[in-house]
Amino acid sequence: DIQMTQSPSSLSASVGDRVTLTCQASQDSRKYINWYQQKPGKAPKLLIYDASNLEIGVPSRFSGSGSGTDFTLTITSLQPEDIATYYCQQYHNFPWTFGQGTKVEIK
Amino acid sequence: QVQLQGSGPGLVKPSETLSLTCTVSGGSIGSYYWGWIRQPPGKGLEWIGCINYSGNTHYNPSLKSRVTISVDTSKNEFSLNLSSVTAADTAVYYCARRSAFDLWGPGTMVTVSS
Numbered sequence: 001d002i003q004m005t006q007s008p009s010s011l012s013a014s015v016g017d018r019v020t021l022t023c024q025a026s027q028d029s030r031k032y033i034n035w036y037q038q039k040p041g042k043a044p045k046l047l048i049y050d051a052s053n054l055e056i057g058v059p060s061r062f063s064g065s066g067s068g069t070d071f072t073l074t075i076t077s078l079q080p081e082d083i084a085t086y087y088c089q090q091y092h093n094f095p096w097t098f099g100q101g102t103k104v105e106i107k
Numbered sequence: 108q109v110q111l112q113g114s115g116p117g118l119v120k121p122s123e124t125l126s127l128t129c130t131v132s133g134g135s136i137g138s139y140y141w142g143w144i145r146q147p148p149g150k151g152l153e154w155i156g157c158i159n160y161s162g163n164t165h166y167n168p169s170l171k172s173r174v175t176i177s178v179d180t181s182k183n184e185f186s187l188n189l190s191s192v193t194a195a196d197t198a199v200y201y202c203a204r205r206s207a208f209d210l211w212g213p214g215t216m217v218t219v220s221s
Contacts, residue, residue, distance in 0.1 A: 009149070036152075097154065101152075
């Protein structure tokens with residue numbers, strides 16, 4: 001199985017800050033990485049697919065990059081509504097696997 | 108607009124089988140993979156497995172011996188059966204579309220308890 005490791009597990013930042021979340025795959029996952037945002041009590045929402053493609057309707061302050069084993073989700077200017085837990089997921093190989101999540105809070 | 112809606116019992120007894128159905132409305136179940144993901148209370152996401160419209164399945168090896176996912180194209184729905192459940196299977200169960208899960212059902216909370 002491909003293990004996905006996210007860091008940090010949580011972070012606290014101010015409104016307007018640039019925030020960077022990382023995800024490392026235990027094996028080459030090419031570009032087959034997706035990022036999700038989950039708010040309490042809600043289903044996850046797709047933000048980024050195939051490492052760097054912004055899902056329709058997602059604000060442009062979200063961006064993704066990386067390939068192979070190292071991936072990044074960046075929020076260029078953190079907004080109060082971005083408070084959530086963020087998950088990466090690989091689908092290069094079965095079983096598809098998720099990272100353990102990064103919880104983002106406002107300072 | 109395509110929507111997913113899961114349904115099934117919210118309470119299952121230990122050792123019994125958990126059965127959930129996800130109905131696809133506003134579009135056809137043809138094409139795409141359709142999958143199940145679960146989330147224990149306060150924990151992260153776990154992929155359970157997926158199926159495509161022609162019935163090809165892939166399962167998480169950690170659950171493979173207990174999981175069956177099926178599709179009924181005539182009803183535009185797909186289903187999850189998880190046998191021999193224990194308290195560790197208590198979770199919110201989500202159905203979702205594709206390998207990039209671009210569409211999710213709202214989730215069904217299933218508690219395993221006698």
